[in-house]
Amino acid sequence: MMRSLYSGVSGLKVHQTKMDVIGNNIANVNTIGFKASTVQFSDVFYQTTQSASGANALTGMAGMNAKQIGLGTTLSSISASMSTQGGAQRTDNATDIMITGNSFFVVNNGNGNYFTKNGSFTIDGSGYLATESGYYVMGWSPDPENPNKIKQDTVNKIAIQTPENSTTPPEATTDVTLKGNIDKTDSNLTGDGYIISSEFYDNLGNAYTAKYKLTETTSANAAEKAYLLDIVDITDKDGKSAVSNANGATPLINPVTFGGATYTYDATTNQLKPGASTTQMVRFNATTGAFIGTGSTGTGKSLDLKLTTAADVAGTATTKGSTLFGNEGVIKYDLSSITQYSTTGACSISSSKGSLENTGAGKKVGNLSGISIQTDGKIYGSYDNGTSKLLGQIAVANFANPAGLESIGGSLFAATQNSGEFDGKGKDVSEDGGKFSTGVLEMSNVDLSSEFTNMITTQRGFQANSRIITTSDTLLDELINLKR
Secondary structure, eight states: OHHHHHHHHHHHHHHHHHHHHHHHHHHTTTOTTOOOEEEEEEEOOEEEEEOOBOOBTTTTBOOBOOEEEEOOEEEEEEEEOTTSOOOEEEOOOTTBEEEESSOEEEEEOSSOEEEESOOBEEEOTTSBEEETTSOEEEEEEEETTEEEEEEEEEEEEOBSSSHHHHEEOOBOOOEEEEEEEOOTTOGGGGTTOEEEEEEEEOTTOOEEEEEEEEEEEOOSSTTEEEEEEEEEEEEOTTSOBSSOOGGGOOOSEEEEEETTEEEEEETTTTEEEEOSOOTTEEEEETTTOOEEEETTTTOBSEEEEEEEEHHHHHSOTTTOSOSSSSGGGEEEEEEEEEEOOOSSSSOEEEEEESOTTSOOOOBOOEEEEEEEEOTTSEEEEEETTSOEEEEEEEOEEOOSOGGGOEEEETTEEEOOTTTOOOOSSOBOGGGGTOEEEETEEEOOOOOHHHHHHHHHHHHHHHHHHHHHHHHHHHHHHHHHHTTO
16 A cells, blocks of 8 residues: 555656656747757566466466566656757857757867857957857867968867957059050040059058050051050059159159159159150050050060169168069059950050959958858958958867766756767867858757647646545545544
């Protein structure tokens, strides 16, 4: 009689525990990265009133099964459903990340590494990628010897908007491309010249504008149509001439050589003037209008602008060569894309920084304007000068038994002996076929329909076990009443 009472008590205890787990699951139905838990019961020790026996040939008795009375139930396990992926919640936040696969983010609060599925990240005041609860997101940094490659070493915090990443250095322009059409009927070609503007950068990221004029000239070859391209002025970002010696000031750039011709500043006309030279000539086929070449021989396809500063002139034979404009101060102007056809009576020449192969354009100082996170966790910084820089890569952790991780609250898990240890280095998320998705978060994997069903069966189980106690109590009462 007493056994049934204690069996009922054990049933009440485990069903209450299961209800606690169900309640926690439902409470976290909207918790990012939450993993629902399930409860398993097992029966407990049995009281054997008669052991099993085998057949006895001597007595002719058949074998009999054991007679056992169970003593109730106990809690077998509470396991988190780690392998079940939660749904995707769109946020459109560049630092919100969802892992597809069984990997975990690695985070650290200074006391050790922990693991989470919650990818709601931000950039803290020091410029590092962090969780909203103040844990650093761990990963790898670029290789110091090759900044375009990640060095997979012991995980560390990932620098995003730190001082070393807030800007990228400028680059001097080494190539410029002129494109468009020279219309030989344009009256400017026989007058003051058709004006072309061209921008370029120095090594410090300062922007300059070079002003050119295109004028018609004669060629010794009747089959050619020739034009002279002369540089007129170079101004800085404020529109001040960098080649003028007005008011006795020493010009920043002097001398200037273009197409092999040396130019000097003429204060009367307030512009650069060349010495007698035809090396800055551009030649076309007089019949077809096709580009032939540049220079006095017409064999080139570009004209070189060489800029010299006072420091270059003062330098020794081994130090001469511009320290301000790079590439020894030479900017190559490619004219091979220009045509010479009659069209509307007006020329249409445009200038763009960089070669036809999109190299040598130069850059101003770049300020970090945004970041992007690739599917493999590599983080790139976007800068307002067009530069893209590798900032780091998010590492992940994998465990032989993810269900063996210990939940410590805050959507965090800690490694245990039964989960397997974290090696301190981590892995690339793509190693096991996983990937990162940005702008989305992994929702809780709680299935409300299953939880409500479990709630019903748990409630009924609790009620049934309570009936065992009340019924056993009634039987005991009847037994006591036998005395009356």
